[in-house]
Amino acid sequence: MTDPTGAESTAHTDGTAVRGDRFSGGPARGFLSSLGADARIFEADIAVDRAHVVMLAETEIIDATAAGTILQALDTIAIEGHDALEGGEDVHEAIESAVIEQVGPEGGKMHTARSRNDEVATCIRYRLREDLLEAIDAAIGLREAFAAVATDHRETVMCGFTHLQPAQPTTLAHWAVSYERALTRDTERLFEAFDRTNQSPLGSCAFGGTPFPIDRERTATLLGFDGLVENAMDGASSRDFLLEATTALAGLATTLSGIAEDLVIYANRGFVELDDDYASTSSIMPQKKNPDSIELVRSTAGIAHAGVTGLLNTLKGLPRAYNIDLQNATPHAWDTVDAVTEATTVTAGAIATATFQVETLEAAAGEGFTTATGVADQLAMGGLPFRTAHEIVAQAAQHGSDLEAIRDAADEILEEPLETYCSENTIEKRLDPSQSVADRSSRGGPAPAAIDSQLELLTTELTEHENELEARNQSLVSAHEQLAEVTHQYV
Template sequence: MALWSGRFEQGVSQFTQEFGASLPVDKAMYKQDIAGSMAHARMLAKQGVISDDDAQAIVDGLEQIERDIDEGDFTFDINDEDIHMSIEKVLTERIGDAGARLHTGRSRNDQVITDTRLYAKELARELMEANLKLRKTLLAVAAQNEGVYLPGYTHLQHAQPVLLTHHFLAYYWMFTRDFGRLRQAYDAANMNPLGSAALAGTTYPLDRFATTDMLGFSGTIPNSLDAVSDRDFLLDLDYAASVSMIHLSRLSEEIILWSTSEFGFITLSDAYSTGSSIMPQKKNPDFAELIRGKSGRVVGDLVALLVTMKSLPLAYNKDLQEDKEGVIDAARTLFDCLTCMEGMIATMKVNKEAMVEQARKGYLAATDVADYLAKKGMPFRKAHEVVGHLVLLCDKRGCDLDDLSLEDFKAESDLFEADITEALDLESIVAARNTFGGTGNDAVHQQMQLAEDAYTNDNDWFFEWEPPR
């Protein structure tokens, strides 16, 4: 018999019981549910709503149930509908009337959102830790490959040469922003709804600030209607996960391209590759492809929750039961993908010679030749046109700009002198770009220091910060 069955003359059918049950999903939050119940019981005793003996019996009983679940000695019954009813039923069976007093001044509405907020905080911290590990590896690989050149691309066409360190740092900064979004999602979840009851608060003299302290929340939600119906913090976590997956997908796409025979920029470790059942020579970047594919799944989780929330009136609606499965899936998927990407980056081999060879192709010095003319007084738009003519000449001859003679250059403009060859040197082209954020050696060294500082700040916050008690 359901705990809410007093109003009903008959129970639901077995099908609708299973259809309406959230237990298969929310049993993952059993630790959070037990923590919330213990805090509630202690607060009730402190306020004189229940006796100290009842509170102690409740806490002792819940601790034993938690141990049973941890050890696999607890049977979840789908007929219990959700994790709250499942635990409360067994608690009452074990300790009697004291267990039945636990729900005093509380509704499943504020109970479930308390569990969900605690669980969202845990998920966010797990993702932040995985994010830090990936960023540490990106910094290490960026440092190991100082002085390696490769072509930078726009439209997947050769554009200008860059340092590989600079390229890796571009992704590092993406994941640094992801950490900030995860931290914001954590902060959004870090507010206490417990004590809001169904939607209007309760007539019992609850101390909501006491449970805020006991559960480690940073604050107490001031509106009971908002407390039980708000799922913005889950949208924040879903969004943070989605953006991070998009960044992982972009990096995966580059890894896939770079590992092809056409590029040959990297060789993936055997541990992060698979073969073919028919073609013995194949070494496929399957795990990068899986990360790229899973990005759609996580974005779908975000869209699903947005659509679920879009027309819900205040306060609680059963639709909100659909809030957790997608978020849990998004968080677990992102965690696995961050872990996989970290291992893939840490173990791949960089083929420096192949990168440098391609950096010397595709007229990557064209912009510098135009700058050469502009610095001698020619309007840049005119210089752009002159160099375009030179590139066309190279196309017709099947050569590159550094294959042209000084006479070829002077045929387009008398401003060209013998020192034009300096503008065609790969190392000089890269080294000259030392504006803040540029790919020049000095600028990249400065950027590395900033990146290391950002990592240290985030890492210190994560490992030194303790939630309030």
């Protein structure tokens, strides 16, 4: 078969073998280059090149001999690594130039029926999906840490807060499950981002497809993609998958910031002691133990939110089809996924190794008259309008949080004795934080029985998500093995 690319140039490592002498230099050359930043997608590009060349050979667009020569060159380049690339506007051009350098003009056949536009879009998706699976794995690990805390502290009573003010008694388990549930939704959003990322744009070419009889389904299968981005213009130019992934990660980072804030406050109150691996001392005040790693976790939300904002502002107003502005979009996603995944892993370690001070938590559970709502609820259950019960307890709170204050307020507000609605003995019990927690057995509440139901649900969902993660990881591993096997048939 004749060379459909018409590649006749001699090889030059500066990229002129690919683009010609007209664009071989100039003051903007370095400004345009993304080669250094592209180290992250070097292995992805090698995989995409291999799959594309195999497909070209299978469809007889290029002959098997040319394919074998190119694939052998790619093996050498893969072994030598990204740092051995000598130049180019980006990693794609640099690899192609290196192939041509090794095998001559025949190497130019590698770029038949594709553009760097669909090539880079495929490489980004190829790498990002792996990063998303790592983020999901970290999120599952953090959920497991919270599930362990909840299991161990079903009856550990503590103070619950609203507006950072003592509000109602709850349990450490109830607190832990509340964050596990939020992290579950974060995990689900990451899975959804993965699924939309894992679609192949390869074969879209510059944006208008190709006259060559390519097999897009074949390259998608060899690269482990679940399907195709059907429209070529959409495939080459869209980066909403980056935005979706980064937004999901920013949501996870926001959850992490809340966890971190709680841990900082709880450490201040003596509710929790972080392991030394997740804290540090002052450079001048030797008595201090600072929750430094958790404070950095808290700040990670800023990195993630900046990633979303950066992407939105880079992507807005771009016309169809491809624009090189997109070169500056991808780093926002890389920065975000790296920072959030690391912060999630650190938080999981901090939670798993933390010592929750049970006695201190329980001693603070009733501070600020946290049982007031429970007393008002009990009066309402005895037939008193809740607003009247609320008024009685609110007035009592101004003078104390004991039975005498409640009795005095009731005598002033009610026309009948307090015991018409509730015995003083029952009220006395409701002033106990532990009893207040035990009473709140409604679905989702903090009572141990209600927590058991929540633990059963979260355990089931954790197992499902672990299995989903394993299935997706295994799918990528199988595709990698299949690509390696079919590649070796030509080399």
